[in-house]
Amino acid sequence: MAKHYAMVIQLKKCLGCQACTVACKFENKVPDGQYRTKSPAIGPSGTYPNVKVFFEKQACQMCQDAPCVKVCPTTASHYNKDGLVLIDSHKCVGCKYCMTACPYDARFINKNTGTADKCTFCYDTRLTKGEKPACVTTCVGGALLFGDANDPQSEVARYMATHRTEVRKAQFGTRPSVHYDYEGVK
Amino acid sequence: MQRRQFLKGALYGTGGTLVALSGLGAATAALNPRRAAAAAPVSRKTVYSSCEMCRNQCPIAVKVENGKVVKIDGNPNDSAFGGVICARGNSGPSLLYDPERIKKPMIRTGERGSGKFKEVSWDEAYTYIAQKLKAVQEQYGGEAVAQTSHIGPYDVFFQTIGKAIGSPNLFSHEATCPMARIIGLNTTFGTAAINADYANTKYLLVVGRNFFEGIHVAQTRAVAKALSQGTKMVVLDPRFSVLAAKGEWLPVKGATDLAFIMALANVLIDEKLYDEEFIKQYTVGFDKWAAQVQDKTPAWAAEETGISQDTIIRVARELAQAKPHSLIEYGWRTTFTADDFQLRRAIMIVNMMLGNFEVPGGYYQVKDAGTLKKVPAMAAYAKKLGPVKVPPFPKPKKGRIDGTGEKGTPRQLTPIADGAVGQITETILTGKPYPIKAWLVHRFNPVMSIGDTEKTLAAIKKLDLLVTCDVYMSDTAYNSDVVLPECTYLERTEQVFDMSGLTPKYVLRQQAVDPVYADTKPAWQIYKELGEKMGYGQYFPYKDIDDYVERQLAPTGISRKVFAEKGLWTPAGMKPFYVRSGDAKAPLTLLATKSKKIEIFSDAVQEATGAGVPVYVPYPQPGEGEFRLIEGKVAVHTNVGTHNVPVLHELMSENTLWINAQSAAKLGIKTGDTLIISAGKYEHKGTANVTEGIRPDTVFCYHGFGQISPQLTRAFGKGINDNKLIPDQLGSVGNSITSMTFVKVRKA
Amino acid sequence: MEQETAEELYLSFAGIFQRPRPDIARHLEELIDLWAQEISSSEKVFSELREFCRAFPAGEVRENALWKEYIPLFETGRVEAPPYASVYLDRDGLVLGCEAEEVRKFYLSLGYGLRSDQRELPDHLGVELEFLARLAGRGSWDAVGSFRKSHLRPFLRAILPKIRASERPVYSQAAELLASWQLGQC
Amino acid sequence: MDITWGAGAANPVIWGWLIAVYLFLAGIAGGAFLTASLTDLFKKNGQARVIRSGAFLAPVAIIVGLGLLVFDLGRPLSFWKLIFNVNFGSVMSIGVFIISIFTVLSLLYAYLVWTSVKVGSKVQVRVGRAANETAATKAAGTVGGRGIVAFLGALFALGTATYTGFLLSAVSTNVFWSTHLPGIAGVPFLPFLFLVSALSTGLAATLLGAGTCDDLTVYKKIDIVLIVIEILLVAVLYASVRAVFFSGNLAALFWLGVVMIGLILPLLLSLYGVSRHKNLVLPSCSLVVIGGLALRCFVVYAGQLFK
Known part of the structure; x- marks a missing residue:
């Protein structure tokens, strides 16, 4: 069966420590001031002393119905053989149409290349070597699970089978491969 | 001609930077250098070392390509770290290649x-x-x-x-850091080498420490692991920290933590919930402590701390219920009060009342080679480093x-x-x-x-x-x-570092690359x-x-090769060693006190301060219109050392002054307003951050900002330098007191 | 321009843009004579240079005067013009980027390495100029041309305006002269 | 809480004023071309000044607009890749071809009109405006194929004007841009609005270019009709999407720029003008053009600032 790489983010375990943010920067040589992933604080909500806050790791959601792929005029944004949304920077002209289409603000114009850029799940540098993405391996809180959702034995598949997870902005029907477990934080 | 000679002499001689390599030039000079550069194979290696973006020396794996550090991961060979490293550790290359480093004496x-x-x-x-x-x-x-x-x-x-x-x-x-904890441990256990087994604890009460912002990768991971296994965590802190967000937040009144701890002891004694056997067998001076906390009732403590009586009683009962796998964290931060070490002692005393020493999920004495040598069954695992005489x-x-x-x-x-x-x-x-x-x-x-x-x-x-x-x-x-x-830690090798915990462990910092700037x-x-x-x-x-x-x-017989291949050494086959895990009555032969007991009453403390068991001292609280200024760590910076590192500066370049929403409303302050923070002698400008996440009588800012060296281009003058406002005030044992500064705040 | 003159000129600029040194400081007047002789530039440039020599007589006074300018200009903290090409040409603003590596390989391909006892980064302005002096000295004009085109000139175009803008005695004027010699402008 | 560490929020405005102006200019180009070509095709003895104005304005507007678009690209010099990598599912990819063909046709048409003017100017020598224009019209008739170019160009002008609306409305994840016609799911709203606005602004700009000339009443009447339709469309838009899009800084742009300057004032002026000053176009048409620009800016920004 074809692979379906997926990520599960357990928000109650995310400490907002930004280790993933920095790991990604060096793994993928992301220019300064730009980020493929970030973990902003959501909140605080409530009133003293009953306050809540959590961190939501944000990056490309690896949609299976990706608006960015649909609108890309040059087919630079595409699905690769493993179903990941990737960008062929040779084809990209930097029109930013994909950025307007992405409901997750996951994309940016790389200031070194002038082309659209975003999370790739570290496809070239790590996945193809059998390693997990840099953010996953450096996660201090252990909030990130990663694997092949089509393999029922994988960590992600087992987690999703036993926990209630959500995708962000489900109303757009983008079918993301990044799943969030909001248990204990909202 | 003379000039020519001079120039050649000056620059081709000792002063030059280039040297002709024999036999190379002629052969390759015809190549297109650009193409040659592109075609050259990439040399890759991983150097195991230890981090120094803060002082914890976490084991790291440094990826080097063509002599350049391209990525730093945690060392996957160390199970306590699991290949994980924090944001600061990940930022190493940004420091290494920063053009703003000092390059020459x-x-x-x-x-x-x-x-x-x-x-x-x-x-x-x-x-x-x-x-x-x-x-x-x-x-x-x-x-x-x-x-x-x-x-x-x-x-x-x-x-x-x-x-x-x-x-x-x-x-x-240390006096500007957790020295009070060290003294608390020294005077109670005869050594400060006491660690907590956070990962296996079932109930965790934290007093002011902030694992999730002052990150120590192994310990932070252990706490996170415990939480994910259902451990309950209660956090005493006047500010809603990230740690507090992951547990139950008790916004305690500043400088009153000891009242809370003493009331816990009061409840444990009153309801006979403490581990009497443990106290009897392993400790001295409990009766003096019991007398000291006799009147420290929850009702009294509620008045002092601002935490309700019911909550105090509940926390005490919950701690007791989970004992001995429950613990009160001993604190790892600058000191709140002049007698902070007594708070740390009291915390450890209540811990001992829970009998949580040398059991999983409790405290334990670090099992380094020196300690293990004293345990016959374990002596084989002890490989003591040679002294350099x-x-x-x-x-x-x-x-x-x-x-x-x-x-x-x-x-x-x-x-x-x-x-x-x-x-x-x-x-x-x-x-x-x-x-x-x-x-x-x-x-x-x-x-x-x-x-x-x-x-x-x-x-x-x-x-x-x-x-x-x-x-x-x-x-x-x-x-x-x-x-x-x-030179930075990535450019140097250092001596073997003892990082023992429940088993002995040695880590070696190993040079990953040549110094970028040759004269460092x-x-x-x-x-x-x-x-x-x-x-x-x-x-x-x-x-x-x-x-x-x-x-x-x-x-030791340990080969240097072990460090090259794995970056660390631990004795093969040794399991985490708790003295009392199999036998709750096992003698604590390792204890380093003179009495060979855990000293609830300490003669040394009695001699030094007249208070052999902790005594409660009330400290002043902020008056009308005043706030207690407290400070703390942030996950992306270390103390005052990393604010100029490019990537980290980018993540957080400035701090703000947290102020409670109600207090701010009274002063007409809104988020983003420029404030004047006045500590009497000094004033400092700062940006307001109005939040529900802090006590109304307290303001907070992250430490280390507002640096004053103009040559720290990025960090210079950005944010509030809390250190300017906090007086150089020493506590009884020489500890710097950082939480007893009262400030007034007004709009600029 | 004849071989000897080119070599001398490269050497003279290499000397100026390396860290201030007693011998260079002592012979500053001679360098100025050389420049006046070979490079046409405004009289103001030369008069400012000579004025500096008069104000700071050869010796420790002059050395310290040079240090006073050199450190904030090139060396520590808020440097006005980092002297490393990678800082400009690799976009992430850090040293030892691809440019440094390419320059180092260029040196290597022509039989030069960096001295191990007095190591400097390969893409330091002074090192690049010294390299060109050596090439000029041995008459490798093709290599001079190629190095100038692909490395030196892009670097000079980025750094010289910064040095000139700093309006620091000696360095600004030297940058002015180097610009008019190497970039054909004044 | 200042958990201020971590990446700051990204700038929500991805397509800024360059794109808004480009969309506006594409509209002007389409509208102007339609004005000129339809006059040319359907009105015997059509106003030559109007034809000339529209025919010249169209290529200038579209080329300047495309220039802005290319300038806005992350990699401006690689714009040609848009032509060689086609995604038929992408509105922009299709739009590239529509606009490219339109640009060529508008240039060709402008050339044809220009040559005919030259022919015309040889024939007549300052005998008065009427003679001039008649001659021009005659000359126009003499150039073969201009009608075909006008006709094909009109189709692509229509395509260009509508495309700018489709470009935005195809972003299905943008609730504002992808608003549908009320009651008719699947039919996007913006293409209609942009088409009407394009016709209106293109016509207005053409009239401005034509300057004062003989009776422009018919154009003015058309313009009034267009403005009325646009008012209706804007009202529909206002009623069918959330109020947040018309709030904040954009409220002024919408109410002052789009509604007052772009619609109400020109409508009043035009009504007044039709009845009183047959040749006065400057005030009303200028306002229409400014209003068209305001509309594009409003739509582009509102869709991005409030998601």
């Missing part, structure tokens, strides 16, 4: 603090320092030289200089300026290796008990770390010599006479060379750091 040419320097050779720098030190030594005696550093592998080399000179005034930064140092002629070690005074309890670093500026300014005229600083930034920045600057002006060794032109370096550039050097080399220049060569009997490591490893 420098000597001041303008006024002190003018920022005018010239670069000199190392030899010139050493000569200059040696001459100045000699002059101070001759005029005022060796004790007029003070040395301060953070704590690190460099200390053994750095402090050799001071010891050789005959100065007793060697300081660590040096001749005896001259005995200092005078006592320390801070009174450390003086019997019959609270300073008797202060660890001699740490001292009260805040005393230095006071002594320089007053000349009491005797003058300090030279100050050597290594990887420490007193201007931003010893309370009252202005006072430290004034003190610096009175010195004959200030030498700072750092990687950046820190606020202190900027005001120094001589600045020495250390590792500390061991700097101080060995300086020592030799000063005629103290005999105190540096090793050839280089590799020789040093060899001497350490020689008696």
